[in-house]
Amino acid sequence: MNATTEIRSAPHIKGPRSVEQIMANVVYSLLPVCAFFIYQYGLSAAASILVVTASCLFAERAFVRTGTQAGSLSDFSATITGLLLALTLPPGFPLWMGAVAGIASIALGKAIFGGIGFNVFNPALVGRAFVQAAFPAAIATYTPSFLAGRFTEFIPSSLAWPLMAPADTAAWLKAMQYDTLASASPLARWKFEGFVTPAWDLVTSLTGHMAVGPSPLLIVLCGAYLALRRFMDWRIPVAVLGSAGLSALLIYAAFGTRFPDPFFMLFSGGLILGAVYMATDMATSPVTPRGMWAYGALIGVMTVVIRYYSGLPEGVMYAILIGNAATPLIERITQPTPFGKGASIQARRQGSYTLHPDYISREEAGAKTPKKRFLKNKPKKP
Amino acid sequence: MSDLSRAQTFDEFMEGIWRQNPVFVMVLGMCPTLAVTVSAMNALSMGLATAFVLVCSCGLVSLMRNIVPKEVRIATYIVIIATFVTVVDYVIQAVSLAVYDALGAFIQLIVVNCIILGRAEAHASKNPPITAMVNALGMSLGFVIGLLALGTVREVLGAGTLFGVSLFGANFQPWVVMVLPPGGFIVLGGWLLLFSALKRRKEARLAAQEGGHGA
Amino acid sequence: MTLPATSPQATPASSLVKTLGIVSTVCGLIIVGAYQGTYDAAAANRRLALERTVFKVIPAAKTMAEWQATALGIRPAGGEAVAGATRFYATYDADGALAGIAVEAGAKGYADTVRLLYGYAPDCRCITGIGVVAMKETPGIGDKIVTDKAFLANFQALDVKLNAELSALANEVKAVKHGSKTKGWEIDAIAGATVTSRAVGKAINDSAQSLLPKLVPEMEKLRKKKS
Incomplete structure (x- = not known):
């Protein structure tokens, strides 16, 4: 007998899958998305992914070493946080700010709650929320994709000195003869200029110089791989996208011209990435099936509300954080009925049943049991 | 005897600065601590205003401690504290309108700062004026240190300056979050973390020493 | 032994009123003194601040x-x-x-x-x-x-x-x-x-x-x- 008892973090599912295996598969499925991001934005995107992920790993290592929490770098959870965080940041985000974001995401999003499995909020989004509040100008500065020299030179703002302000991206684009309008993200262009980017351009993200993230189509494919191999629950992304699409459709139908069509809503910004990879984070989303639907629906509706009715162009991040905060409540009110309770009580009350043979005397063995009736149809005495 | 009393006085003084620091140990007076510490200058002005109120009201409360019946003691303390807060309010307006605008309603809110009423009730009403004022001075210094600890970090990161003097040159990228309310919570949390880590390390060392003696 | 601790030394109402009266008078004097002392400087400060903004425009x-x-x-x-x-x-x-x-x-x-x-x-x-x-x-x-x-x-x-x-x-x-x-x-x-x-x-x-x-x-x- 040499069995060792291992104490693990949630999910406590008995099965052949370990946390490492799930996390590693999520990382594999993210690699094509990262590759596409690098293909779009070149050197700056690659450097951003490397620096952000490295800073997450560094922070994770530092906090695990303090002895206050479990976890190790080989469980890949910090790697996922880093990759996702990098994908949500603009490609020309200054690298030092990316490092700040990575450290903030692990420190504020994960370590202070007690490490892997204990975090209340998605760490990557906590990191992004921190830099959104800290550097609102830099995080709103996008550059168009597929610039000619993207594999040979950095976007100048990437290489800002630590603590120093980044170079002016608008001037750089102007020098390269690009329309500065193209450097606004499609959501910002809709919000501030009323311009709706065609949905098909957004789906592939392959055409023209647009300030968009990796192609939603590719993300959905990568997510489908995870869902098919059961590394991720399909209900949450379906609920998020369904409720966002539905509420956008209703608003579009009711108010028409003032709001963009639901396809624009679905494929712009980070909604697909958020729905597939961030809302589905196991530690911060409900485990009950009904809870998953409620949680996804909440995120979808919040996204639409924030995008349409607030001063911010993008709302996925805050919507998911709000969903994370509501998760314990959702789980409490959507507890499934324990086996043996619930439905069977109703059956017993309404249904007819034969008496147990042991209770029936020999004389009555052939007798039929009268149907049990309650007040509704009292048998009338003849 | 005089050596002993001097030592006691010093102890009273140091209590507020370290062992009972109002910000980092007692976690009192959080409202001004979080709200006005966007710059070191604001933190210092707020700390000094509170210090003035604390020392003066503790002195007066202590002087009156034998004539105030205990049924009306809280009412008396509040009147005394409110008086000195009003005085401070006028003085700051006269000295600098910029500071007055920056601190806003938080000057008037010193009245309800629980450090002050707490000191009046727990210490000044039971001790002679000199002791009470020395203790109040220590407490206020502890409060000033606490506010400055937050204010300097938030100003250095949030504006790249310290007391208005630029540290990193004109090209500094300010961390906007630090001058917003969340920055106050984050920095306060960071300091509390540091102090509790220090405390835990000290306790562990003491425990190790005792263990060593025992063995 | 079970007497409530407060009942023997209940303070007469007149004494309470007297104390509060004295405290309020002292405090009132302090406030009025401070107000008179700082009024001119505060008013000058206000005017200066307004003028500075107007003259900047x-x-x-x-x-x-x-x-x-x-x-x-x-x-x-x-x-x-x-x-x-x-x-x-x-x-x-x-x-x-x-x-x-x-x-x-x-x-x-x-x-x-x-x-x-x-x-x-x-x-x-x-x-x-x-x-x-x-x-x-x-x-x-x-x-x-x-x-x-x-x-x-x-x-x-x-x-x-x-x-x-x-x-x-x-x-x-x-x-x-x-x-x-x-x-x-x-x-x-x-x-x-x-x-x-x-x-x-x-x-x-x-x-x-x-x-x-x-x-x-x-x-x-x-x-x-x-x-």
């Missing part, structure tokens, strides 16, 4: 006088305040000639009301400068309205001519999106700070629409410096 100004505009016309401020009156400041240069008029305006910005002071030049019938009195806009984005040189250049000569009947502005002052300013009465918004830029435009428009029709017909009253 109208650089040529050397002295200023406070006026108010009511439904009946304009008159020097002072005495009782009329309900619904708008305050403004007439400023004069070193020779005593009218240098410009400073008006306070406000509109809802991104976070809270943006309150600003703008300078109106009667000769070119345009706005010649703005200064922010109070705002809580996002640092680094909205607060560019104070620092952004290109944005402030909008207010070197912003057209606020009145229409022929002198009842409203001939052209509505409006913030337009960055880079699309073509007319003299448009404000080129800051890219990324559209909401705040619009608030500035709206503040100026609202205030000018209501004040200038009352002010312009009586401009002569303001020309002479009040001694």
Whole structure:
């Protein structure tokens, strides 16, 4: 007998899958998305992914070493946080700010709650929320994709000195003869200029110089791989996208011209990435099936509300954080009925049943049991 | 005897600065601590205003401690504290309108700062004026240190300056979050973390020493 | 042994009242003393702060006088305040000639009301400068309205001519999106700070629409410096 008892973090599912295996598969499925991001934005995107992920790993290592929490770098959870965080940041985000974001995401999003499995909020989004509040100008500065020299030179703002302000991206684009309008993200262009980017351009993200993230189509494919191999629950992304699409459709139908069509809503910004990879984070989303639907629906509706009715162009991040905060409540009110309770009580009350043979005397063995009736149809005495 | 009393006085003084620091140990007076510490200058002005109120009201409360019946003691303390807060309010307006605008309603809110009423009730009403004022001075210094600890970090990161003097040159990228309310919570949390880590390390060392003696 | 501890030494009511009376008197004296001692300095500070903002908006100004505009016309401020009156400041240069008029305006910005002071030049019938009195806009984005040189250049000569009947502005002052300013009465918004830029435009428009029709017909009253 040499069995060792291992104490693990949630999910406590008995099965052949370990946390490492799930996390590693999520990382594999993210690699094509990262590759596409690098293909779009070149050197700056690659450097951003490397620096952000490295800073997450560094922070994770530092906090695990303090002895206050479990976890190790080989469980890949910090790697996922880093990759996702990098994908949500603009490609020309200054690298030092990316490092700040990575450290903030692990420190504020994960370590202070007690490490892997204990975090209340998605760490990557906590990191992004921190830099959104800290550097609102830099995080709103996008550059168009597929610039000619993207594999040979950095976007100048990437290489800002630590603590120093980044170079002016608008001037750089102007020098390269690009329309500065193209450097606004499609959501910002809709919000501030009323311009709706065609949905098909957004789906592939392959055409023209647009300030968009990796192609939603590719993300959905990568997510489908995870869902098919059961590394991720399909209900949450379906609920998020369904409720966002539905509420956008209703608003579009009711108010028409003032709001963009639901396809624009679905494929712009980070909604697909958020729905597939961030809302589905196991530690911060409900485990009950009904809870998953409620949680996804909440995120979808919040996204639409924030995008349409607030001063911010993008709302996925805050919507998911709000969903994370509501998760314990959702789980409490959507507890499934324990086996043996619930439905069977109703059956017993309404249904007819034969008496147990042991209770029936020999004389009555052939007798039929009268149907049990309650007040509704009292048998009338003849 | 005089050596002993001097030592006691010093102890009273140091209590507020370290062992009972109002910000980092007692976690009192959080409202001004979080709200006005966007710059070191604001933190210092707020700390000094509170210090003035604390020392003066503790002195007066202590002087009156034998004539105030205990049924009306809280009412008396509040009147005394409110008086000195009003005085401070006028003085700051006269000295600098910029500071007055920056601190806003938080000057008037010193009245309800629980450090002050707490000191009046727990210490000044039971001790002679000199002791009470020395203790109040220590407490206020502890409060000033606490506010400055937050204010300097938030100003250095949030504006790249310290007391208005630029540290990193004109090209500094300010961390906007630090001058917003969340920055106050984050920095306060960071300091509390540091102090509790220090405390835990000290306790562990003491425990190790005792263990060593025992063995 | 089980007697309540308080009952033997209950203080008589007269003593309580006396104590509170003494404390209140002492405290009242302290407050009045402090008020008298600091009143002049505080008032001087306030005036200085206002003058500094007004003189920043109208650089040529050397002295200023406070006026108010009511439904009946304009008159020097002072005495009782009329309900619904708008305050403004007439400023004069070193020779005593009218240098410009400073008006306070406000509109809802991104976070809270943006309150600003703008300078109106009667000769070119345009706005010649703005200064922010109070705002809580996002640092680094909205607060560019104070620092952004290109944005402030909008207010070197912003057209606020009145229409022929002198009842409203001939052209509505409006913030337009960055880079699309073509007319003299448009404000080129800051890219990324559209909401705040619009608030500035709206503040100026609202205030000018209501004040200038009352002010312009009586401009002569303001020309002479009040001694």
